[in-house]
Amino acid sequence: MTGFALGVDQEEWCGRLRALSARRLRPLAEKGEPGRVNRPLLAALGEEGLLERVFVSGALELCLLRESLAYGCTEAETALALQGLGAYPVLRAGSPAQRERWLPGVRAGRLVAAFALSEPGAxxxxxxxALAAERDGGGPGGAAAGVDGVDSVDGRGWRLTGEKRWISNAPEADFYTVFARTGEGPGAKGVTAFLVPADRPGLTGEALDMLSPHPIGSLAFDGVPVGPEDVLGEPGRGFRVAMDTLNLFRPSVGAFAVGMARAALDATLVHTSGRSAFGGVLADLQAVAHRVAEMATRTEAARLLVYAAAGAYDSGSPEVPRRAAMAKLLATETAQYVVDHAVQLHGAIALQRGHLLEHLYREVRAPRIYEGASEVQRTIIAKELYREVAAR
Structure with missing residues (x-):
């Protein structure tokens, strides 16, 4: 890939993914129940080897994968991304035993993963x-001894008490990557990441009625026991686990948005070039043509910024936090703009249930909030810019 175009092999691979989305994944998505995990769709993603690609791909390949799936089937893209988001901390920070136990099932689409970071007040x-991980005595009856019989070095485990909310795939996931406060230091320095199976005693969940085709729920932790074998990475270093995951997935959230924008743009080109109006077609009207040109230009700019952020990640650049934030910000805001104007140019038909744009109009709003709202991305960008000035 150059700075401006994909290679022939990459373009062909993206084309095959778009065709697969339309041929196999879209029919499975349409049979799914809104607000529930679509396990047949996950199984198909596993059978096609796409879930495996999430864990062996660089950031650019992940972006191309998500963009191509989003173009043809947003549900398939989201199902794949949520598997990656929930299980990537296990890949990067998990022990050999954790990886062996959980990752094969995730790759095959048999086990459902979830990333549990957000809380009602965070x-x-x-x-x-605020989710508290309180130290518990080891030995008989202790939390550490009660989880697979393994004690920590000092003979103590933890009990998790509190709530997580707006967690994708909750309460149907098979395991959760959970971030809790263990108190080694203030703020982010006192957070630990845990792998918590869904059947752990004291863990319950409730579905939330959200504008989303996939499940989003809350989790209640009532003294949930966890031991050292459940820790991902090191105690007190969980915030870094979360940020490493988000730095990889933020550009690919932008790719998801670009895929939706490109689908909306292509639908608009077809509609406006064929729809009769005022003695010609809509595309003959300068107001329409100029709007389409703006939609296309913004989409291309967002696409290139996403690829640049992914390239920065793959090259190990220190600019990853800034570039990832820029990519997510511009791409998600651009997708909102493009889909909204596509609806406007289509007119009433775009609001009919089942129309592509009616679907995209509902799907495009959430990415501006999750994995760091647009306002958070602007804050990250500004902080990184001023940090660079101070370093000079």
């Missing part, structure tokens, strides 16, 4: 987590 400010 959405955008992830460092303000």
């Amino acid at each position: 959405g955008s400010d992830a460092a303000a987590l």
Whole structure:
């Protein structure tokens, strides 16, 4: 890939993914129940080897994968991304035993993963987590001894008490990557990441009625026991686990948005070039043509910024936080603009249930909020810019 175009092999691979989305994945998505995990769709993603690609791909390949799936089937894209988001901390920070136990099932689409970071009082400010991991005595009856019989070095485990909310795939996931406050230091320095199976005693969940085709729910932790074998990485280093995951997935959220924008743009080109109006077609009207040109230009700019952020991640650039934030910000805001104007140019038909744009209009709003709202991305960008100035 150059700075401006994909290679022939990459373009062909993206084309095959778009065709697969339309041929196999879209029919499975349409049979799914809104607000529930679509396990047949997950199984198909596993059978096609796409879930495996999430864990072996670089950031650019992940972006191309998500963009191509989003173009043809947003539900398939979201199902794949949520598997990656929930299980990537296990891949990067998990022990050999954790990886062996959970990742094969995730790759095959048999096990459902979830990333449990947000709380009722800690959405955008992830460092303000309140879910408490309180130390518990080891030995007989202790939390550490009660979880697979393994004690920590000092003979103690933890009990999780509190709530998580707006967690994708909850309460139907098979395991959760959970971030809790263990108190080694203030703010982000006192957060630990845990792998918590869904059947752990004291863990319950409730579905939330959200504008989303996939499940989103809350989780209640009533003294849930966890031991050292459940820790992902090191105690007190969980915030870094979360940020490493988000730095990889933020550009690919932008890719998801670009895929939706490109689908909306292509639908608009077809509609406006064929729809009769005022003695010609809509495309003959300068107001329409100029709007389409603006939609296309913004989409292309967002696409290139996403690819640049992914390239920065793959090259190990120190600019990853800034570039990832820029990519997510511009791409998600652009997708909202493009889909909204596509609806306007289509007119009433775009609001009919089942129309592509009616679907995209509902899907496009959430990415501006999750994995860091647009306002958070602007804050990250500004902080990184001023940090660079101070370093010079």
